[in-house]
Each structure stands twice: as structure tokens, then as C-alpha cells.
Amino acid sequence: MSAIAVAPAPGRTKAFLRLVVIEHSIFALPFAYIAALSAMFLTGNNGSGGHVHWLQLLLVTVAMVGLRTFAMAANRIIDREIDARNPRTAGRELVTGAVTMRTAYAGSAVALMVFLAAAALLNPLCLALAPVAVIPMVVYPYGKRFTDFPQAILGLAQAMGPIGAWLAVTGTWSWDAVVLGLAVGVWIGGFDLIYACQDVAADRGDGVRSVPARFGVDAALYGARGAHVVTVLLLGWYAWLTDAGWAFWMGLVVVCAAFVYEHSIVKPGDLSRLNRAFFKVNSFVGIFLFAFALLDLVLRGLGV
Secondary structure (H helix, E strand, O other), X not given: OOXXXXXOHHHHHHHHHHHOOHHHHHHOHHHHHHXXXXXXXXXXXXXXXXOOOHHHHHHHHHHHHHHHHHHHHHHHHHOHHHHHHOOOOOOOHHHHOOOOHHHHHHHHHHHHHHHHHHHHHHOHHHHHHHHHHHHHHHHHHHHOOOOOOHHHHHHHHHHHHHHHHHHHXXXXXXXXXXXXXXXXXXXXXXXXXXXXXXXXXXXXHHOOOOHHHHHOHHHHHXXXXXXXXXXXXXXXXXXXXXXXXXXXXXXXXXXXXXXXXXXXXXXXXXXXXXXXXXXXXHHHHHHHHHHHHXXXXXXXXXXX
């Protein structure tokens, strides 16, 4: 029996968390918080009277992290053979054996149950709509096998976060949340276009489909720029729909500057700083926009 097979549970847990890159939850959580807190402060439908309902916020966090963990585990399981043939991903845990298939399946099942339990505790509508959030998470890794635009499926999956967070707080549908969700989906789809550029050679050789593999790196980077322009426009639309104050608009200006920087350091002939653009800039975008959005909500609550 291998050392991996008899590794203690804590070791397997740490390896599983590395497999799903748990720290990348930071990309989606800020926008879910923007939606949840906006719903609390602007609608009052949750009975909070404009105050933070901490239990709801905790459940939103648990649901988001649970769903993302399930999605990442499913992605790694489904793509393990493709990952093994790509030099960049050949070191991933399922390929090397650092995480067994049994652990991956068990971890994904636990994460899915955590998500469903959090959805059930939030309200009946969240539980009823939970499958709508789960399905695109599973379809996405298969997308690269049947479409040149798998990033569109990823964007759709990520758009569910803010919409679900708003539903979690109010129990009712909101077009404001849909606009915010679309902004998140287009944003993440755009930076995934950038990320996919590093795998063009491997994808073409393996028959994996993507925008860069089909249309080239130049087209993918132009597509990412266009996606981020649309993201800014959608965030501006959301700000207008929710009567956002100067703080939110200032945050949007900072986001614009971050996007300009991101696209200035990644060029068709130079992808050497791609990881900086993907990981650092995009985590910055989510965190700083959330900070300014929270400031805006606090100032409005104070009547400033």
C-alpha cells in the first residue's frame, strides 16, 4: 500500500485543499458580499432593518465556498487525463497521486452537501434553485470538449454567485442582482481567456478546445479586453440601478485602472507576467471594489 493511501486524514485534507486551490475563493466572494449586503441595506426584505444579518452572511459564505470547492474538485476529476498530458498541469495532485480519486470524490461530495445544507438553511427558494447553480459547474470542464467558448460557460457559472447571494437574503428575484452577476461572469470569463493563452500549444496538440487554441492568443487577449470593458459598463449599470454614491463610483475607477494595468502587462508576444495579471490583479479587483461598495453602503446608511 502506498504512503498516500495510508496518509492520515489531516494530510489528505490539506492535499485536497491544494487540489481545489481553496485560496482562490477570494475571486468570487467579494461580489457575493456586495450583493448580500446591498440586499440587506437597500431592501430590508430580510427584516434586518438596514443592519448586517451575520448568520445569513455566514451561510452565504459557506454556500459559496462549498459550491466553488465542489466545482474545482469536479473540474480536476473530469480533466485529470488532459492535465496529465499538459506539462503545465502535470504536477496537479490527481495526476501525481498526491490526492487519490477516492479522496477527490469524497471531498467533492462533502463540499456539495455543505452547499446544499447552507442553501436549505437560507430559504426554500435557494434550495429549490441550487441545481441551477450546480449544473454549469459540472458542464464547464466538459465544455472544452465540445465548444471553442468554454469561458462562456464558466462566466455563466460564476454569475450565479451574486444572484444567489441576493436571493439568500431577500428570498425574491432581483434584476439588480442579475446585472451584478453578469458583470462577475463577464469579468471572470475575460480573465480566464487570458489564463488559457498559456496552454495554446498543449491544447492544440491534445484537441482541447478554447478561444486561444481556435483563434490564437491575439484574438483571446482582444476578447479579454472587450470582456473587461463590458464588465465596467455592467458595474456602472448596477451602480445606477442601485443609486450608488460616490464611493462605489470611485471604486469603479480603481477597477478600471486595474484592468488597464492588467492588459498592459500581458501581450501576445509576452506572457511572462500572465500569473501576476491572473492572480494578483484580479484578486485586487474583487477586494477593492467590495471595500468601496461597503463604504458606499455605510455612508448611505449614515445619510452621508
